[in-house]
Amino acid sequence: MDTPLKRTPLHHAHVKAGARMVPFGGWEMPVQYTGIVEEHRAVRAAVGCFDVSHMGEFEVEGAGALAALQRLTTNDVAALAIGQVQYSLLCHAHGGIVDDLTVYRLGAERYMLTVNAANIDKDWAHLMAEGRHPGARWRDVSDATGLIAVQGPRAEALVGRLADADVTSILYYHAAPRSLAGVPALVSRTGYTGEDGFELYVAAADTERLWTALLEAGRTDAVAPIGLGARDTLRLEMRYALYGNDIDDTTNPLEAGLGWVVKPAKGDFLGREAIERVRAAGPSRRLVGLEMIERAVPRHGYRILKDGAPVGVVTSGSYGPTVDRSIALGYVPAALAAVGTALDVEIRGQPRAARVAKTPFHPSRVKKG
Amino acid sequence: MRVGITAFAQEQLGDVVFVELPKVGARVTAHQAFGVVESVKAVSDLFAPVTGEVVEVNPELASKPEIVNQDPYGKGWMLVVQPADPGEWDGLLTSQQYEEFLAQDAH
Numbered sequence: 001m002d003t004p005l006k007r008t009p010l011h012h013a014h015v016k017a018g019a020r021m022v023p024f025g026g027w028e029m030p031v032q033y034t035g036i037v038e039e040h041r042a043v044r045a046a047v048g049c050f051d052v053s054h055m056g057e058f059e060v061e062g063a064g065a066l067a068a069l070q071r072l073t074t075n076d077v078a079a080l081a082i083g084q085v086q087y088s089l090l091c092h093a094h095g096g097i098v099d100d101l102t103v104y105r106l107g108a109e110r111y112m113l114t115v116n117a118a119n120i121d122k123d124w125a126h127l128m129a130e131g132r133h134p135g136a137r138w139r140d141v142s143d144a145t146g147l148i149a150v151q152g153p154r155a156e157a158l159v160g161r162l163a164d165a166d167v168t169s170i171l172y173y174h175a176a177p178r179s180l181a182g183v184p185a186l187v188s189r190t191g192y193t194g195e196d197g198f199e200l201y202v203a204a205a206d207t208e209r210l211w212t213a214l215l216e217a218g219r220t221d222a223v224a225p226i227g228l229g230a231r232d233t234l235r236l237e238m239r240y241a242l243y244g245n246d247i248d249d250t251t252n253p254l255e256a257g258l259g260w261v262v263k264p265a266k267g268d269f270l271g272r273e274a275i276e277r278v279r280a281a282g283p284s285r286r287l288v289g290l291e292m293i294e295r296a297v298p299r300h301g302y303r304i305l306k307d308g309a310p311v312g313v314v315t316s317g318s319y320g321p322t323v324d325r326s327i328a329l330g331y332v333p334a335a336l337a338a339v340g341t342a343l344d345v346e347i348r349g350q351p352r353a354a355r356v357a358k359t360p361f362h363p364s365r366v367k368k369g
Numbered sequence: 370m371r372v373g374i375t376a377f378a379q380e381q382l383g384d385v386v387f388v389e390l391p392k393v394g395a396r397v398t399a400h401q402a403f404g405v406v407e408s409v410k411a412v413s414d415l416f417a418p419v420t421g422e423v424v425e426v427n428p429e430l431a432s433k434p435e436i437v438n439q440d441p442y443g444k445g446w447m448l449v450v451q452p453a454d455p456g457e458w459d460g461l462l463t464s465q466q467y468e469e470f471l472a473q474d475a476h
Contacts, residue, residue, distance in 0.1 A: 036409040037384040229383075229410055295387045295431070297407045319386035319409050326387070348389075348405065 008053035009146050009207040017225060025118030025244075027054040029228050036229035040321040043193055043234055047152035048226035049214050052199070053207060056120035056142040058127065061110045064135030069111060072131045073103060074253060074275070076266040080105040085173040085190055088261050090126060091271030095252040095278060099123050100243055102190060104175055114147075116243045130270060146207025150214060151197030151234075153365070154221035159187065159198050161217050167198070172368050181213035189367065192231065194238035194360060196367045236327060237320045239289055239359035245300055246287060246315040246329050255283035255331065285312065286337040289359035290345065292326035295319075296352045298345040304330050305344040305351050311336060314345060323361045332356070370419060372448040374406065375464070376441050377471055382408040385437040388430045390415075390447055395423045397450060399457060404447070406437065415447070419457040425449035 005028040014021060019030035030051065032039060042048050060068060069077040075088035082105050090098035099119045104112040115123045120142055127138060150159055160167045164179040167187055175188035186201040202210050215223055232242070239257075241247045247256045253275060254262070264272055264279075292298060298317035303310045317328035328345065336343065339358050344351035379385065387407040397403040397417035404415040427446050429436060437445040442464065452458070462470065 031410070032383065035384050233409060295434075296389070297387055297412065299412065319384075319407070321409075 006054070008051055009204045010051045010053060010211055013208055013211055014051065014225075019225070019227060022228075024228055025054065025116070027117055029054060030225070032227040032229045033225050036227070036233060037321045039224055039226045039230035040233050042222065042224040043152045043195055043226055043230065044322050045152070046222040046224075047150060047154035047158050047197075047218060048224050048230070049211065049218070050149040050151065050226045050231055051147075051207075051211070052149050052231075053146045053204070054117035055147055056115040056117060056123065056140070057145045057147075057201070058113045058115065058124065059106075059110065059139045059141055060113070060131070060136050061107075061139075062135045062137045063109060064133040065109050065111055065137075068131045068133035068136035069103065070266060071133070071269050072127065073101075074262040074269060074271065075103070076263040077103060077105075077111070078266065082107060083174055083176055085175055085188060086261075087173075089253055089258060090123065091253065091269075091275070092249065093270055093274065095271045095274030096249040097243070097247045097251055097253060097256070097258075098126050098249065100241060100247060100258075104186075104188070106186075112141075118244060144204050146202045146204045146210075148200045148202070148207065148211060148214065149191055149193075149197065150200065151191045151193040151195045151226075153196060154218075154223070155195070155197035156367075158214065158218045158221050158223060159200070162213055163187070170198075172366055180210055181217070183210045183213075185210065191366070192238075192240055193234040194240075194362060194364045194366060195234075196365060232316075233318050233321055236316055236318055236329070237322055237360065237362040238364060239329065239361065241287070241329075242316055251287075251331075252278050252283070254278045255285050256287045283334060285331045286334050287315070287329055287331055288337050289357040289361060290314070290317075290328040290330055290343065290354045291323075291357040291361070292328070292345065293353035293355065295326060296345075296347045297326045298328040298330075298347065298352075298354070303346040304332055304354075305346055306336060308344075308351065310346075311343070317345075320361055327357070327361050328354070370421070370450050370452055370458075371446050372418060372450055373446040374415065374437065374441055375467060377467075379438045379441045379445070382406060382411065382413060382438075384409050385434045388434050388437065388447065390426050390430065391423050393423055393426055397421060397423060397448070406434075417450070418461055419450060419452045420454065421450040421452040423448050424451050
């Protein structure tokens, strides 16, 4: 498997800025510029810019687009107004998660799906196999699309300064077209950090121009470029699931705590029957937040123990810079999922004390309502 | 002998968030792991430069692991080891020799 790593339109900008580049989901991406903790704090305190151009974008258009999406995704696409965004899931008939994604309603009969970078090929194959609906025209626009996330308490001021029209009126999980520093962009008030902020969709060829403009205009806001390392610690403090770690083809939405984006009342969709069976019986295990009593760091794949016996597995774990302790997500039996339950994580052969924690670990500051 | 990690190593590791060290009285063996250092992203073994007995452990590291990044040759020391064979000193590099070695390696 020597497939060359793919590069985003910002590759040269990252290398020039001295970023440490690593392979991630088939892409060569910046893991850090100056340091994960410093970058994490910059986003919580001021504003950071993330290159997330590796993510995939698909468009579906036509009289059959809504029906195709209603069958493919678990959330209720009919509830979306034009310009509204929805977090959702693609599921298999057996209830396992193909991917998590955001669904944008761009027009009366036009939608965009944003999917995980590592899943672009798998998702496209799934959509082509299950979403071929008469009157639904699909297009993979991943390579043509650049994506920059601007996140943090100063994000609104920074993006607003570059925009040709007000951005404060763009509400959480809504998107609208704007021109930013002369670059046409879809400005989406979404993110993966728990801070207020935007994700900016632009043409691949315009991505570097916008990136440079954001970093220059953001100097007064103490803006910083942020790598995937801090993106991971920021999302973990918020308990946002990471596909491939916390959710995958073998996990169902209910045990992952994603029942809030499953809407059986909307009608049939892939996975509905299987998920409803889980709902009736109650999930046998649950994805919970864990906080370590000691400072030792739990990592993906470590075993979770109760009284010395293995009961589950850590799916994500790290030191959380804002909460200043080691935190994790992991699956445990439903009977051990209550907040406060004492458990151990096996770290290098030793049981280390942990407890089930309330999540998010750090309060969300997204701009709701 | 005072044992720690180099400026180059802490730079490569990134932000250190946890250091696991042996206790006073433990024996460490040259070129073998005596503990681990955890950065945000990764866990790495710590290797002993000489064989000997641990006579002191840096008490600051439990609560302030970040001093390994801030001052690897000073406050960020890890152990004091009493070498079993003082001759082992001769096989070690000075920090200047190590810098030269890294510079060569980069070419």
